[in-house]
Amino acid sequence: MGEATVSKMNSEITVSGRAFIHQHAAHCESGVTAALFRDKGVEISEAMVFGIGSGMFFGHLPFIKWVGMPITTFRSRPRTLFPKVAKRLGGKFFTKEYRNAQKGMVALRNALSDGHIVGLTTNIYWLSYFPNRFRFQFNGHNIIVLREIKNGFRVSDPILDHPVDCSTEDLERARFARGPLEPKGFMYWAETVVENPDFRSACLTGIKESCYMMLRVPFPFIGIKGMRYLAKNIIKSPDKLGFPEACRRLANVVRMQEEVGTGGAGFRFMYAAFLQEAAELFGSDELAELSQEMTAIGDIWREFAVVSARVVKQRGQSEETFAKAGGLMLISAGREEQLFKDLDKVARKLKA
Amino acid sequence: MELEDEIFDDGLPKAYYKQNDKGQYVLEKKANAPWAEKVSCSLIILANRANLEEIRNAVLAGQKSPLCYYMEMRQMTPGMLAKAAGIAAFRVKRHFRPEIFAKLKPSVLNRYSNALRISLEEIKIVPTI
Structure with missing residues (x-):
């Protein structure tokens, strides 16, 4: 496919007549937030949004079962990233939840006809434009609605390659799905943004909060402590739970x-990309080095995934064991602890 | 074709952060997911499918009600279904018993059919194949 067709496919016209360029992103919430800022004329990358909003996290919550399995999360709680970014970059955002589905849909139509592009929190299961492997009951998926079309809406979903159509019924179900972390029809758009936001101080605030979340939360299942807890759990799991x-x-x-x-x-890797951008912003070699270290840690996580997949696939036939997988996670926990300690020191030294 | 390839055979590209030759991070679109991702994802999907099949056989054997099957199909828990249908969770669990489910009023069935997006005719039976 040529460059021209791609750009034509991803360019959309919103109700107010502006052009909207759809950009593929890795993660839904940071992708949507970045797109909303870009639409208002602030050039910002997804990785930057992720870093400023302190998206970096680790948590393993064995006492909350979700589809029968304990929750393991590598990101901050859904719907916390966007407000943090908005606050730290000084934008004013409209946000509202709705109890009544009809009222929520009317409000969405009104917002669209007022010329906004609207971010929505949805349940990913009911969005039928996804293939089956994506569809599970998760209430924290974010999308942007561009305009209304016949029997539905034109949707820019950041984890898809190009904008898609979504039927009204699908969207209504997805917005008002019930269950843990209900979206309650949450919708948001940018009212005003600061034209030249202070990226430096926003970055520092984001970094410091991430360091706090990873190192010093007084709760055993979160951050580095959570990683070690999960690693030990994995090592013991075949004896405890059965293969x-x-x-x-x-x-x-x-x-x-x-x-x-x-x-x-x-x-x-996304956080390493953020650290790289921040290093350029501050002209700091220390941040660049930390970005490299983060990449190395990411490679350990990748290795952990491969070893785990071998364990799962071979059914105990190969040399890879649960102990090896858990050991890799312990290694990356140790290195991440050092990294965030260093990062905290660097962030405290740098001037906004 | 192996099963995990079949599940991932939709050609949907996903974005990954990667370093280019100069060491700068770029977002790279890849149509092919990493092997580890495919394996673990398909294991979970297969486990879900096997579970669903087990419940279907239980329904056909008269041990569980079709409601249980459709709830599992939508990957819900009794609590989520209770909220979505507006029926207390203990009643939902009770309705998993076939003899009680058979006596349900149409108004209650209607609530379930709306919550699960299954038509009223379908909700009384499970597919036999």
Whole structure:
């Protein structure tokens, strides 16, 4: 496919007559936020949004079961990234939740006819333009609605290659799905943004918060502590749960790390991209070095995924074991701990 | 073709962060997911399918109600279905018993059919193949 057809396919006209260029992103929430800022004329990359909004995280919550398995997450809670970015870059955003589905859909139509492009939080299961492997009950997927079309809406979904059509019924179900972390028809758009936002201070705030979340939260299942907890859990799991169940748990961790729009290795590569951009912004060699270290850690996570997949696939026939997979996670936990300690020091030294 | 390739055979490109030759990060579109991702994802999908098949056989054997099958098909839990249908969770769980499900009023069935997006005729039976 030529360059021209691609750009033609991804260029859309919004209700207000402006052009909207759809850009493929790795992660839904940061992709949507970046697109909303770009639409208002602020050039910002997805990785930058991810870093400023402190998207970096780790959590393993064994007591919350989700589709029968404990939650393992590599990102901050859905719907926290966007408000943080908005606040730190000084934009004013309209946000509202709706209880009543009809009212929510009317409000969406009104917002579209007012010329806004609207970000929505949805349930990914009911969005039927996804192939089956993506469709599971997850209530934190973000999309942008561009305009209304016959029997539906034109939707720019950042984890897809190009804009798609979504039927009204699908969208209504997705917006008002029930269950954990209900979207409640949450919708948002940019009202005003600062034209030349202070990226430097926003970056520092984002970095400091990420360091806090990874290192110092006084709760054992979060950050580096959570990683070590999960690693030990994985090593013990075949004896405790039996081989098939242990495989399922391990596969679930890998799926969370690679499958659900992470840009590879559980957002570690995306964060390395952010650190690289920040290094250019501050002209700091230390940040550039930390970006390299983050890439190396991402490679360990990748290796962990491959070893785990071998364990799962070979059913105990190969030399790879749960102990090796858990050991790799312990290694990356140790290196990440050092990285975030250094990052915290660097961020405190740098002037906004 | 192996099963994991079949599941991923939709050609949907995904974006990954990668370093280019100069060491700068770029977003790269890849139609082919990494092998580890395919394996773990298909394991989960296969486990879900096997579970669904087990429930279907249980329904055909008269041990569970079709409601249980359709809930599992939509990957819901009794709590989520209860909220979506506006019926208390303990009642939803009770309706998994076939003899109780058979006596349900159309108004209750209607709520389930809306919540699960299954038509009223379908919700009373499970597919036999």
